[in-house]
Amino acid sequence: MVLAFFILFFERKTASSAWAWILVLFFIPVLGFVLYLLFGKPLRKERLNRPVAYDNPVFRERLSRQRLELQSGHFTAPSPLAAEWQDLIQMNAIRTDAPLSKASNIQVFNDGHRKFEALFNDIRQAQHHIHLQYFILNDDDLGRRLVSLLTEKAQQGVKVLFLYDALGSSSLPKHFFDEFEKSGGKTAAFLPAMLASINPRFNHRNHRKLAVLDGAVGYIGGFNVGDEYIGEKKEFGYWRDTHLRLEGEIVHSLQNRFFIDWNQAAEHYPMKYQEAYFPKMKEVGGAAMQIVASGPLEMREDIKNGYLKMIHHARTSVYLQTPYFIPDKSIMDALRTASLGGVDVQLMIPHQADHVFVHSATLAFARELLEDGVKVYSYKNGFLHAKTLVVDGQTYSVGSANMDVRSFTLNFELNAFVYDAESAAEMADLFRHDRKLSVELTESYFKEQHWIDKAKQNIAKLVSPIL
Numbered sequence: 491m492v493l494a495f496f497i498l499f500f501e502r503k504t505a506s507s508a509w510a511w512i513l514v515l516f517f518i519p520v521l522g523f524v525l526y527l528l529f530g531k532p533l534r535k536e537r538l539n540r541p542v543a544y545d546n547p548v549f550r551e552r553l554s555r556q557r558l559e560l561q562s563g564h565f566t567a568p569s570p571l572a573a574e575w576q577d578l579i580q581m582n583a584i585r586t587d588a589p590l591s592k593a594s595n596i597q598v599f600n601d602g603h604r605k606f607e608a609l610f611n612d613i614r615q616a617q618h619h620i621h622l623q624y625f626i627l628n629d630d631d632l633g634r635r636l637v638s639l640l641t642e643k644a645q646q647g648v649k650v651l652f653l654y655d656a657l658g659s660s661s662l663p664k665h666f667f668d669e670f671e672k673s674g675g676k677t678a679a680f681l682p683a684m685l686a687s688i689n690p691r692f693n694h695r696n697h698r699k700l701a702v703l704d705g706a707v708g709y710i711g712g713f714n715v716g717d718e719y720i721g722e723k724k725e726f727g728y729w730r731d732t733h734l735r736l737e738g739e740i741v742h743s744l745q746n747r748f749f750i751d752w753n754q755a756a757e758h759y760p761m762k763y764q765e766a767y768f769p770k771m772k773e774v775g776g777a778a779m780q781i782v783a784s785g786p787l788e789m790r791e792d793i794k795n796g797y798l799k800m801i802h803h804a805r806t807s808v809y810l811q812t813p814y815f816i817p818d819k820s821i822m823d824a825l826r827t828a829s830l831g832g833v834d835v836q837l838m839i840p841h842q843a844d845h846v847f848v849h850s851a852t853l854a855f856a857r858e859l860l861e862d863g864v865k866v867y868s869y870k871n872g873f874l875h876a877k878t879l880v881v882d883g884q885t886y887s888v889g890s891a892n893m894d895v896r897s898f899t900l901n902f903e904l905n906a907f908v909y910d911a912e913s914a915a916e917m918a919d920l921f922r923h924d925r926k927l928s929v930e931l932t933e934s935y936f937k938e939q940h941w942i943d944k945a946k947q948n949i950a951k952l953v954s955p956i957l
Contacts, residue, residue: 594738628716678756728872777910851950
């Protein structure tokens with residue numbers, strides 16, 4: 491009862507999350523208390539404060555200037571399509587450190603082999619620095635090959651930094667990075683365990699996946715580093731994900747985010763601004779886009795708000811792919827109203843579950859949308875891990891954020907919001923191709939389910955705010 495009192499009146503939680511935890515505490519009081527310590531405690535800002543802060547005066551001045559232009563009505567959009575989305579652009583620029591920038595080249599990957607082949611080639615060509623950040627790095631063939639290549643580059647004098655999440659990569663052996671670090675490479679773990687093998691903080695993980703090479707090439711998306719992400723684990727089969735390879739000034743936004751995250755995690759090797767990490771680039775055309783970060787230190791859910799803007803803006807179609815669909819009421823209402831207003835809203839989720847209870851909640855929320863005309867597809871060609879939202883075949887978002895409460899409020903996430911018809915059309919084509927490898931879920935599908943499956947879905951939905 492004391493803990494319930496503190497949750498209600500002192501912890502910064504949403505009403506639904508607070509009541510879900512109170513429900514757990516009263517039904518399973520002892521276990522519920524332990525679960526709350528592991529999953530429910532909020533993150534304090536002091537936990538991530540470091541004595542050496544990173545500041546980029548060039549990036550800061552550019553962002554300030556763009557914010558002023560947007561708010562004063564003097565902003566000139568780089569394309570007619572970007573002008574149509576100026577409300578979203580303004581919201582992202584003002585709420586986050588996400589100036590509108592251009593990508594001179596965008597390459598879309600939906601296959602792990604192709605993505606890592608491209609990344610490995612870019613690593614081999616790097617001359618000055620390599621910055622990598624992943625939620626999961628596994629001690630398997632792909633993980634060892636990547637670190638071996640990074641070790642070679644460090645031996646050549648290239649500055650190599652690797653940031654990983656301590657919980658997501660908890661299976662790494664103690665001496666995994668020894669050779670890499672002896673060669674001059676540096677690593678940092680985000681929110682490391684307080685004890686040697688026990689990490690009690692299951693929430694507030696750094697779920698971002700990004701790479702920056704020589705400040706000129708960047709990667710952002712959903713692929714982690716492990717054999718399953720290239721389809722080499724039988725329990726998952728083919729791994730369907732989405733990642734972007736970017737060139738141009740937009741890479742500076744990725745670099746800026748990496749520096750911030752690195753300095754939060756690395757106590758002994760803080761990074762300072764240097765021009766070499768942000769090379770000047772020629773003014774060329776390209777796709778307009780923004781790199782938007784969100785995390786538990788902010789009350790506003792910036793990536794979710796971006797999703798909402800996109801859905802409300804839709805006029806013809808909304809294509810959504812997510813492995814975990816546990817939305818809050820605002821997302822559900824946005825999808826419903828879009829569908830009822832004549833927009834073709836299609837949701838794709840995995841047929842195969844990697845977290846059974848979470849998958850049950852996903853099915854429960856998906857079923858709710860059917861009565862409002864939303865079409866739901868279950869991807870059967872392996873495991874669907876892509877996190878994409880494509881609107882009207884012209885604008886899209888790709889990144890690390892799932893369409894769930896955990897990504898909206900608990901984890902540190904990173905997404906690209908892209909205002910480019912050419913690559914958006916490619917994204918829409920990929921969705922339509924995946925649809926051929928899926929089965930449509932209808933009301934009859936859910937009615938024919940066993941009562942145990944229905945019960946699991948109802949229970950999972952009840953506690954969904956804390957999943």
